[in-house]
Amino acid sequence: MGLQAVTSRISLVLISGLLLCGTLKAQVKDAGLWTSFSLEAKLTKKASVNISEELRFNENISELGTAFTEAGISYKLNKNFQISANYRFTQKRRVEDNFNLKHRGYFDVKYEKKLKPIQFKFRSRFQDEYSEFGTASDAGIAKYYLRNKLTLEWDLDKAFKPYLSFELFSPLNYPREYFFDNIRATTGVEYSITKNQKIDLYYMIQRELNVSRPETDFIMGIGYSFKL
Numbered sequence: 680m681g682l683q684a685v686t687s688r689i690s691l692v693l694i695s696g697l698l699l700c701g702t703l704k705a706q707v708k709d710a711g712l713w714t715s716f717s718l719e720a721k722l723t724k725k726a727s728v729n730i731s732e733e734l735r736f737n738e739n740i741s742e743l744g745t746a747f748t749e750a751g752i753s754y755k756l757n758k759n760f761q762i763s764a765n766y767r768f769t770q771k772r773r774v775e776d777n778f779n780l781k782h783r784g785y786f787d788v789k790y791e792k793k794l795k796p797i798q799f800k801f802r803s804r805f806q807d808e809y810s811e812f813g814t815a816s817d818a819g820i821a822k823y824y825l826r827n828k829l830t831l832e833w834d835l836d837k838a839f840k841p842y843l844s845f846e847l848f849s850p851l852n853y854p855r856e857y858f859f860d861n862i863r864a865t866t867g868v869e870y871s872i873t874k875n876q877k878i879d880l881y882y883m884i885q886r887e888l889n890v891s892r893p894e895t896d897f898i899m900g901i902g903y904s905f906k907l
Contacts, residue, residue, distance in 0.1 A: 707894040711744070712736040713883075715902040725755040737896070745771045753787075761789040769808075783808040793834065800830040823851040832869075840869045859888050867900070875906040 717731035730750045737744035751765030769781040785806035792799045804826040828846040835841075848861035867881025879902040887893040 707892055709737055709894065709896050710739045711896050711898040712740045713898055713900040713902075715900075717902070717904045718907065719904065720907040722752075726752065728752050743772065745769060759790055759792060761787075761791075763787045763789070780811040781808055782811070796834050798832040798834050800832065802826075802828045802830075804828070821852070825849040825851055838871045840871075842867055842869065860890065862886050862888055877904045878902070879904070 713733065713735045715731055715733040717729060719727055719729040721727045728751070730748070732748050733746070734743060735745040736742065747767050747769040749765060749767040751763050753761055753763035755761045764786050765784070767781075767783040767785070769783065770778040771781060773779050783806055785804050787802055787804045789800065789802045791801075805823070806826065807821040807823050809821045826846060826848050828844055830842055830844040832840055832842040842865075844863075844865045846863040846865075847859050848863075849858055850860055863883055863885045865881050865883040867879060870878045870880070872878060879900070881900045881902075883896075883898040883900060885896040885898060887895075
């Protein structure tokens with residue numbers, strides 16, 4: 680059995696397992712749509728800046744649940760490692776139908792290795808986020824998370840590049856009995872329109888862990904990115 684066949688089976692097992700878990704145990708389910716637009720510009724051969732805008736619709740894609748603007752700078756240490764620092768301003772809909780304003784800073788370390796036709800990518804992210812005073816009960820109290828994400832891409836030397844990713848969320852300053860409180864499994868495909876333009880189409884299952892009424896979200900996503 681070839682490497683591509685093995686990784687394809689792993690992908691099916693991960694997605695199927697998360698679907699089954701959501702079907703059997705979830706008490707809250709929702710369908711969502713995430714849309715994004717991003718721009719990237721090189722500063723030097725190794726450094727670049729980026730800005731992106733994302734809209735996330737929930738309640739079975741009937742309302743805008745979250746909107747955020749993000750900006751950051753990244754630096755390529757060598758052909759395998761890259762680091763980046765980013766800021767995100769978020770407007771998140773509350774039950775009362777007004778919006779909670781949040782600020783997030785995060786730092787990424789990325790590693791990638793190509794073993795053709797598979798490209799392995801691993802990202803470790805440290806983030807902190809807090810709400811503005813007067814907009815939420817936890818205003819001013821930062822929430823720290825460690826988020827590790829593994830991605831497998833199939834490099835087929837074509838415009839289409841299918842992929843699978845798996846991400847775990849670890850709360851750092853809200854100790855619980857368990858180490859993780861959220862998980863994401865995503866399968867999708869990137870399409871290169873030109874050398875500088877890409878479209879990303881994906882399907883994600885996101886599930887809360889180790890809570891009394893876990894929510895499972897089934898999300899369709901589309902993103903457009905442009906490199907200047």
